[in-house]
Amino acid sequence: NAGVTQTPKFRVLKTGQSMTLLCAQDMNHEYMYWYRQDPGMGLRLIHYSVGEGTTAKGEVPDGYNVSRLKKQNFLLGLESAAPSQTSVYFCASSWDRASGGNYEQYFGPGTRLTVT
Amino acid sequence: RKEVEQDPGPFNVPEGATVAFNCTYSNSASQSFFWYRQDCRKEPKLLMSVYSSGNEDGRFTAQLNRASQYISLLIRDSKLSDSATYLCVVNIRPGYSSASKIIFGSGTRLSIRP
Numbered sequence: 001n002a003g004v005t006q007t008p009k010f011r012v013l014k015t016g017q018s019m020t021l022l023c024a025q026d027m028n029h030e031y032m033y034w035y036r037q038d039p040g041m042g043l044r045l046i047h048y049s050v051g052e053g054t055t056a057k058g059e060v061p062d063g064y065n066v067s068r069l070k071k072q073n074f075l076l077g078l079e080s081a082a083p084s085q086t087s088v089y090f091c092a093s094s095w096d097r098a099s100g101g102n103y104e105q106y107f108g109p110g111t112r113l114t115v116t
Numbered sequence: 117r118k119e120v121e122q123d124p125g126p127f128n129v130p131e132g133a134t135v136a137f138n139c140t141y142s143n144s145a146s147q148s149f150f151w152y153r154q155d156c157r158k159e160p161k162l163l164m165s166v167y168s169s170g171n172e173d174g175r176f177t178a179q180l181n182r183a184s185q186y187i188s189l190l191i192r193d194s195k196l197s198d199s200a201t202y203l204c205v206v207n208i209r210p211g212y213s214s215a216s217k218i219i220f221g222s223g224t225r226l227s228i229r230p
Contacts, residue, residue: 033218041222042203042220042221042222042223043160043203043220045218088157090159090160094218103148103207103218104148104150104162104165105160105162105205105218106162107159107160107161108159109158109159110158110159
């Protein structure tokens with residue numbers, strides 16, 4: 001049981017380049033989330049998904065797109081990277097419908113992205 | 117006003133001390149409450165859920181006060197390894213048919229000194 005995994009762990013992009021971050025979870029969770037965390041700041045929600053095939057905007061969605069084609073995967077895309085998107089990106093998942101639970105979130109190890 | 121507010125700290129206390137954090141929330145539709153711990157450059161990890169009756173896990177005690185809309189975390193006999201940022205998390209469900217929304221506080225930094 002790997003929990004939540006993220007790839008890649010580190011990436012350096014040039015302004016205008018695109019990339020996709022992959023999040024995978026093996027806990028049969030319904031909900032998945034993408035956050036960014038900047039130095040000395042709290043987590044800010046970018047996009048989230050409440051089930052396969054569904055996505056919704058969070059607090060800071062501009063410049064990002066997401067897709068949830070499979071229940072276990074949640075992809076975050078940057079179409080044209082900007083220096084303001086330099087951050088640490090965390091993916092999280094929660095809630096197994098079968099076992100219920102309290103909506104606590106489980107996080108991946110993060111992706112450190114630098115845009116030059 | 118932020119939906120979830122925490123004192124950012126830092127709290128700098130000696131090893132063995134007792135330290136308490138509070139967190140206030142503004143949305144009365146809040147249903148579930150958690151404390152997470154985040155070490156430097158690491159992902160947040162669930163420390164404990166918070167229940168109305170209060171709950172204890174070893175040296176850690178969490179309390180919920182729905183009337184005053186705050187939760188607290190008490191750490192007794194603090195260890196050097198307790199140094200981290202502690203995040204207050206609230207799960208809000210505005211209505212039965214609405215998806216729940218999880219709000220993270222900005223975190224309280226704790227530093228334990230020898």
